Amino acid sequence: MPASSNFQQAIREAQGGGLVGPNVVNKALPYVGGGMVLTAAGVLGGISLMASNAALFMPLFWVALIGNFILFFVAQNVAIKGNNSAALPLLTAYSLLTGFTLSGIVSYAVSVAGISAVGTAALATGITFVAASVMGRRMSDNVGQALGAAVGLGILGLVIAMVIQVVGSLFAPGIFSGGGFELLIAGFGTVIFVGAAFVDFYTMPRTYSDDQYLAGALGMYLTYINLFIFILRLVIALNGGGDRRD
Numbered sequence: 001m002p003a004s005s006n007f008q009q010a011i012r013e014a015q016g017g018g019l020v021g022p023n024v025v026n027k028a029l030p031y032v033g034g035g036m037v038l039t040a041a042g043v044l045g046g047i048s049l050m051a052s053n054a055a056l057f058m059p060l061f062w063v064a065l066i067g068n069f070i071l072f073f074v075a076q077n078v079a080i081k082g083n084n085s086a087a088l089p090l091l092t093a094y095s096l097l098t099g100f101t102l103s104g105i106v107s108y109a110v111s112v113a114g115i116s117a118v119g120t121a122a123l124a125t126g127i128t129f130v131a132a133s134v135m136g137r138r139m140s141d142n143v144g145q146a147l148g149a150a151v152g153l154g155i156l157g158l159v160i161a162m163v164i165q166v167v168g169s170l171f172a173p174g175i176f177s178g179g180g181f182e183l184l185i186a187g188f189g190t191v192i193f194v195g196a197a198f199v200d201f202y203t204m205p206r207t208y209s210d211d212q213y214l215a216g217a218l219g220m221y222l223t224y225i226n227l228f229i230f231i232l233r234l235v236i237a238l239n240g241g242g243d244r245r246d
Contacts, residue, residue, distance in 0.1 A: 019205045019206060020205065020206055020207060020208060020209050021204070021205050021207075021208045021209040021210040021211075021212065021213070021216070022205055022210070023205075023210045024204055024205050024208045024209065024210050024212065024213050024216050025137070025201060025204050025205055025216070027210060027213035028204065028213040028214070028216040028217035028220060029133075029217075029220075031088075031091070031213070031214060031217035031221075032217050032220050032221050032224070034095075035091065035094075035095040035217065035221045036095075036221070036224070036225075038092060038095035038096050038099065039095050039096070039098050039099035039102070039225065040099060041096065041099060042095065042096040042097060042098060042099020042100040042101075042102070042103070043099040043100070043102055043103045043106050044099075044103075045096075045099070045100060045103070046061075046099065046100040046101075046102070046103025046104070046107075047103045047106065047107050049103075050103065050104075050107060060100075061100070061101060061104065064097045064100045064101050065101050067097060068094060068097040068098060068101055071090060071093060071094045071097065072094060072218075074090060075087055075090035075091050075094050075218065076215065076218060078090060079091070079212065079214040079215035079217075079218055080212060080215045082209070082211040082212050082215075084211070084213070084214050087214045087215075088214065091214060091217070091218060094218075095221070098225060102225075102229070105229065105232060105233070105236075106118055106232070108236065109121075109232050109235065109236050112236050112239050112240070113235055113236060113238075113239040117232060117235045117236065117239070118232070120231070120235055121228050121231040121232040121235060122228065124231050125224055125227050125228045125231060128194055128197050128224075128227060129197065129224060131198075132197040132198045132200070132201050133201060135198060135201075136197070136198040136199070136200065136201025136202050137201050137202070139198070139201075139202045144199065144202035144203070147195055147198060147199055147202075148199045148202070148203060150195065151192060151195045151196045151199050154188075154191075154192040154195065155192055155196070157188075158185070158188060158189050158192055161184075161185050161188065162185060164176070165177075165181060165182075165185060168181075179237055179240060182233065182236075182237045183234070183237040183238070185233070186230055186231075186233035186234035186236075186237050187234055189226070189229075189230035189233070189234075190227065190230045190231050190234050192230075193223060193224075193226045193227035193230055194227065196223045196226075196227075197223055197224065197227060200219065200220045200223050204216045204219070204220065
């Protein structure tokens, strides 16, 4: 029995030999969930403001968008240093502001496809999370590294496609703002961030120490927020709302 126990312990140590933070995922997950809840609260706040004072919404939207961009880099820098007591309030504010900036697309999705569009995107994101949490942890190094490289190239291609969409819509809105191009981008983005969801569970314990769990939580939070957005865009496009103005 002791020999068997020692053998099992040796296997666990060998499997975790390349891990920087073997417990970072479990420590980060509650904060990912908390960030999602705060984001939902921010969305509801933004939608409520649109309903009560639409003229005030857009100025606040741009302030929140710029502030959110700055806050991300500040929070990321603090979290990577492992200063979690300072990072937590920054990430709380970041999650709320992110929700506020997403209230426009959520409101548009409800108007185009109904409240079920938001439910569909949330459910699909949740299912992906469950699948990734099981399979992502078990990926071999070969699979994890290959998928990570593919996702990295995919995100680069997605950014280029979105820039082309923005620039092209200024000169040929019928082509680049139409449902076909939007459907292509939304579908491609969904596939890429589904892959990223699996990669996160592989890369986090190999990238962050256990004390950097908030930095890991921020990265995973961004993956699932982007996945939710692209699924929502896909639902909008499939419901004929490709000409969106968010």
